[in-house]
């Protein structure tokens with residue numbers, strides 16, 4: 001479980017996040033949604049410690065991340081896996097080396113143990129035959145899969161995904177979403193997914209936090225989201241004309 | 252002017268903090284050993300040809316010009332190669348090659364790190380709990396310090412060889428005179444001084460270029476900007492250090 005309290009961040013005099021609090025639960029994907037530019041990525045980076053918030057706290061199962069000493073921070077970090085928007089694969093390494101990388105630098109596993117784990121993770125994301133390919137030789141969807149495999153290879157307790165399905169076709173998006181959901185349940189880990197994709201919201205939105213202009217405006221799930229009564233959220237959910245006309249017909 | 256100074260001091264402060272971070276290591280020696288070896292290979296192989304080419308021509312041109320400037324019959328011919336040796340060892344090999352080195356190796360370090368930054372590869376390392384500065388930059392600096400003096404030695408040899416070829420083929424100086432000049436009144440301190448300079452320049456080019464690349468912000472365009480800045484800043488730092496070292500070690 002991850003809990004955040006009063007996360008506030010400005011760049012210069014531009015306030016991006018203002019007093020955002022919330023809880024992200026274990027064993028399921030927790031979605032952070034909102035329009036472009038509302039501060040979702042900044043929030044995620046504040047949670048994982050890539051951007052230091054101006055004030056606010058982040059607790060990893062009770063451990064106060066920003067108050068910890070360096071060793072505890074490193075320990076918490078080594079329990080994290082993160083999928084970046086563009087995959088962030090190391091482009092001088094093959095797919096296999098990318099996935100093996102966290103094991104190489106963070107563990108003392110033997111070579112055969114590592115290979116077993118790497119192959120298991122690649123299989124888990126449906127990429128059995130790409131071991132020796134370079135990142136430049138594979139498609140965007142495959143990069144995301146490799147990114148997921150790398151994120152889960154060291155058995156994380158916390159998984160973070162920034163827009164896992166941006167730039168993917170709807171079918172592949174759904175596959176990636178389901179993969180993230182399955183992994184969160186199977187491994188019983190706390191997963192946070194940043195997205196602005198309504199398909200993901202409806203598909204895997206068991207727990208949703210809606211950010212509007214740097215504030216946490218609404219928390220709920222995909223069943224409640226269509227009748228939240230929050231105007232900003234309705235604007236976001238029913239931005240699509242087809243969705244909107246469905247709503248009006250229902251009413 | 253005031254704000255220029257302030258931002259300059261801030262930048263230098265940030266650079267020193269960056270250097271401090273190099274020594275917060277979390278990875279095993281074996282990890283670093285492999286990384287350093289890789290960097291050594293890419294630095295050495297990547298710049299060997301250019302360094303050899305430039306220094307051979309530098310030696311040749313220096314020989315021809317020295318001969319041209321010595322019109323007096325009272326000066327023996329072997330002085331030509333003596334002058335060539337001193338110029339190459341003291342200044343041309345370590346300093347001029349450092350400028351080439353900054354253009355070739357420094358720019359590729361800055362470009363590589365800049366690309367890793369904008370594609371979030373550096374963030375990926377940080378999230379894994381790896382100190383990205385020491386993991387990515389320390390091997391580059393160590394490899395640079397190991398390889399650049401070697402390149403300078405090669406440049407020195409190539410330079411004298413170039414001088415030999417130019418001098419003897421054009422009949423300016425006989426082979427015997429040239430070799431005699433190279434060996435006469437040799438002071439080993441000049442070589443030591445050249446190697447001290449090489450180590451300092453190697454450190455400056457690698458650390459400044461890495462610093463520029465590491466703190467790239469934005470997109471592909473900014474990577475290009477960091478790369479050119481890396482070369483400019485490295486070259487300026489090398490020239491300043493060259494002057495200071497000469498003051499420090501050669502002033503009587």
Ligand SMILES: Nc1ncnc2c1ncn2[C@@H]1O[C@H](COP(=O)(O)OP(=O)(O)OP(=O)(O)O)[C@@H](O)[C@H]1O
Pocket residue numbers: 011016034035036037038039040041042043196
């Ligand atoms: N390093 C930074 N320096 C200055 N401003 C920044 C920085 N990072 C983000 N911002 C600003 O913070 C705001 C929120 O950005 P953020 O990337 O979090 O948006 P987002 O919600 O993730 O949008 P998207 O859905 O398009 O990814 C933007 O206005 C952006 O310009």
Ligand SMILES: [Mg+2]
Pocket residue numbers: 040041042
């Ligand atoms: Mg974003």
